[in-house]
Amino acid sequence: MKIAPNVSPAKRAPDFQDGSSIKIPSLQILNQDGSIVAGATVPDLSRDQAQKIYSDMLYTRMLDERMQGAQRQGRLSFYLTCTGEEAAVAGTIAAFQPQDMVMAQYREQVALRYRGFTTAQFMNQLFSNGQDLGKGRQMPVHYGCRELNMMTISSPLATQIPQAAGYAYGQKLKGKDACTLCYFGEGAASEGDFHAGLNMAAVHKSPVVFVVRNNGYAISTPCCEQFASDGIAPRGLGYGIKAIRVDGNDILAVYAASLEARRIATQEQRPVLVETMSYRLGAHSTSDDPSGYRSKEEEQEWRDKDPIQRMKNWLITQRWWDEESDTELQKSYRTEILAELKLAEQRDKPPLRDIITDVYKTVPSHLLEQFQELEAHIAKYPDRYSA
């Protein structure tokens, strides 16, 4: 075992380092009005891909608005929006390849959309019906799809971070041109799993890109009560991981940083940390009301930096988009979402037997017994247990 020599320059008096000499800058390419920041390099982005990214962001905004409304109408129990952070997620996922595994937190629905998750698939999960890939077992927004390499969402925070390090290490062993894209929030970065996961990824040189969505709030807790450090990016440096900070509302900056992040992960076979600076424009979830902990003025400040509007401004400047197409697209998305919502609502619920399957690969006898008891009981009181 070789131990790395201490190569730090010698000092003759105690001189503590406080990190203030390291300033992590934030990458910005696009101004809010759609113009390019002076001196910035625009990443290579085709018209088709730019339109796809924009459309998926717009779709996600429509989906979130509609489903939040549906929750308020009592049509589903819970919902959680991505509002304000669409570019941070769309700009990252767009720089990755379909064979790359995505391990998300729960606010990244635009990544699913980008990969091809259909409106019906969203709705089937949200309404826990018999066509939900997750068999109606998890709360709304806990999507997952093997075909699209989207790992199923788990509510406990940060658990996916060390898993992503391991998944990526497995990809490396198989010699595939693939890496893992791992999303989480700045609040989740306080969990022990964050620290364990980053360190293991660094030590074992896992090809994983960690994307921390720094959106200012963990439910009600503002980031100034979450950490005393300069955000999350410097922590990457502490673990020996290359890190970058980007304006999360700037689609071009996020995309440019993500392209390079994937290149480092796959070609240099090492982890990368990307911190997207943005703002959770909506409530934490439909169970939350932000008026108790932040001001309307603060929210308005960020509404003025809307990432979708910013990208639209750029597309229009490029002559790749116009208001008329925008209105048309919004209208068609609204119609599609509402139609699929109604269909999903009416689909049959998963069969009762799904309650005992998948606990193990095969159902053990004790569970089968419990299920038979349950069936007999329900047969006695059919009305009480009907949907």
Add this chain to the structure above:
Amino acid sequence: MAKATLPEIGNQPKSSKMNLLQAINSGLDIAMATDQRVLCLGEDIGQFGGVFRATSNLQEKYGRDRCFNTPLTEQGIAGFAIGLAAQGSVPVAEIQFADYIFPAFDQIVNEAAKFRYRSGDEFNCGGLTIRTPYGGGIDGGLYHSQSPEAYFCHTPGLKVVIPRNAYQAKGLLLSAIRDPDPVIFFEPKAIYRASVGQVPEGDYEIPLEVAEVVQPGTDITLLGWGAQMVQIIKAAELAAAEGISCEVIDLRSLLPWDRDCVAESVTKTGRLLISHEAPRTGGYAGEIAASIQQHCFLSLEAPISRVTGLDTPFPLIHEKHYLPDYLKIFESIIATCNY
């Protein structure tokens, strides 16, 4: 046998209608007012007052030093609180949902529970109380519904307490905070707002380690804790209509538990049914059943019945089917009495 429940009327002139959350809030308020060493910490519990509002107004009243938000790290919260307690403070830490207590498992099981024993009582963290909402019935699916009490009941050195209503919650919480050992205090979130009753506005304690006979009866003993008591009492009413007299006991303290109270009841009734939401295998009913059959073997007229959740993760869409509701308890009462 159960004692020391209702406070003397003369000692508690003022009471008001509170729900379980308000009773918890009132208990925390009194604990902080009567002991400067008491402080509250946890995610979102500061100015916001917690996601369920159990700590509303406490930061305003006692300042940010004594009621504060922590970073989002359960292991950090538990370890920090243990350190505070070791130093002489009386921390009341909130874990936002019991489903999220597991990152803190090492700190609770290996540290808090063994602090006194391993040091020969040189050190202890007895001032520690961990409050956490548990249980199903809120469309919470796998990760907002679990009842993890049995994991902690398997840990010598901890005390485990679960109240069934507003009045019990305040009195038990005050005892838990003032108890010289670390206590895990599970709060039945399904009835946070639904459980409403008269609660003294002042200070009172309900002793730990003492069960309560909620309703006397002669044919069968029904035992539970927390929100499950609602289902048990409802089942007892159905059974009464069938001419079956149920003795209903709220265990309240799961560790250490009041075996004498339960054994005395079962000796009288000859039958025992235990109900909890957690899965059956390894659930706490198993421990109670083993202990009671040992102490009441000759009095038992039927096998001890367990009405529990299934041995599966907690499902969302089939929550209603999964839960051990009053009808399942009622059917089991009938089966046990007809054995």
